[in-house]
Amino acid sequence: MSGRLALLCPGQGGQHAAMFDFARQHATARAALSRWDLPAACGHAGASLDDVLRDPQALFDNRSAQALVVASTLATWIALKDALPTPAAVVGYSVGELSAWAVAGGLDADEAISLARRRAALMSDCADGGPVQALAAVSGLPGELLDGVLAQTGFSLAIETPASVIVGGLQRQLPALREVVERQAGKLTVLPVNVASHTPLMQPAQAPFHAMLGSLLRDAGIPVIAGVDAERLTSADAGANALSRQLAEPIRFKDCLDAVAESGVTAAFELGPASALSRMLRQAHPHIACRSVCDFRTVDGAIQWMGRALE
Template sequence: MSRARLLLLCPGQGDQHPAMFDLARTSPAASVLLDRLPTSTSGDIYANRIAQPLIVAATLAMWEAIRDFAPAPALVAGYSIGELSAYGVAGAITADDALALAAQRAALMDQCQQTHPGQTLLTITGLPLASASTMAASYDYHIGIETGEDTCIAGGPAAQADALQLTIEAAGARSKRLPVEVASHTPYMQSAVQPFAQALSAAAFGHIDIPVLAGISATPVSSRDAAIDTLSRQLAQTIHWLACMDAAAEAGITVALELGPGSALAKMLQNRHPHIQTRSVADFRTLDGIRKWLERACEE
């Protein structure tokens, strides 16, 4: 009997593309699901209001495509909007409700720009997290996501981005501005927290079949109240993704599959914990390829 423990990874924004549904659509069940959902990729697929529902749809469609042959997952973890997708994977919310909540989440985050107009995100690479936080704060930036010992994403006023990046580079580190116009997971999103908690409370939130790692605490969530609390608070609080990867390893995870689109989470986990066999669905051309890899990985 296999002792494999599978982790499913649900991505955030950044790697969406016009062909993001093609592989899932080779599954009849996933194709039926996608036909029911609003999944048009026309327009700016990087715009917050379009990107968040699309990412959720792509992730849940891929899970629908592979769930019949995938081993029962031991854990699910989602990065940013991916944490909402994770509750869809865990059976707590339907795909329709997940997309509706993603649209509400995006709208609430966009509204925060009325209070603090002109926001952006940028990466900081090559500085310890404490140093990066101090440097960012001097330009009214906050750490939004901790992705490594010396890598993170910071959010703040776009008008200060160039100055902060020059300071980062002067310190011997690197920075890249991301195509995102909201300072996600920072105090700039605080006014969205309570309304999103209310939206989650009003949704039909069922039993959580698979524990979901909360990004803000790296602890497994298995109750509705805890899910609503952590999903809403993560809008304005730092996501400790580094700690989430470590928590997965400590939970005995042996195999991990990112549901796509993209493979950023798989690459991060592979670099952090190379003993965990990790791939993304984006690495495969067919669903059968995913099935065969899962079979091999879970046998070893």
């Protein structure tokens, strides 16, 4: 294989009841899923994983969803990694950046899942007991207008993607945000989330999460593209700083995709369970062959496609 591979590790939003079906085809991945005891990690000790996946509350609640997404990504990587070349870069979206460090060798899988659970708890603690928080997607506004909108409404930039941005703030300010966005001919979509991730409202979570990372994170063997500034990182110290910063600072995912392209990557896999990141990469850099594992019915089918893409 002469091509260069990148891996995309998703964040929350694409969970579904069949999100582990791809990985379960592979014996080693099945064994890992059993060993990780995900129901207990999600606060549902004694339940089966399928019971958790059939429960919409458990599937999408922040305190359990982050661990499920990281586990799905890492189980998928276990099913694929022996048949693929070493990636040239790994990038993660939001909590997917934890998955990226595990894929790159900076964390064991069980460590990453535990950190995802604890990260979610710290972030939820920032939202509980105070004014209700919110996230919303905004599209159709140029950057100079968006800055003014945010200044007027008290919202903060949370995530920047090629097609839109996500902003976070207090739910009570959503009517004002909608009015200003629509007055500027933009579009606002409120997301079903009550944790304003990647905004200053999460600052109380940064120091304790950095301390958790400091005792676990190791140097990575593969560059991880940091969400906050799109830098290629391998050192544990730099990784701990980036992972804790991104709790309360915006994710520059458009820049991250540009960094993937600048790495000379010719093909990329999104490690499921949905396909939002692979669509973004194809739209931003159509010369890169990119698909999600959820496009494939079997592990062998995914491996065969990637083999052709890397020729």
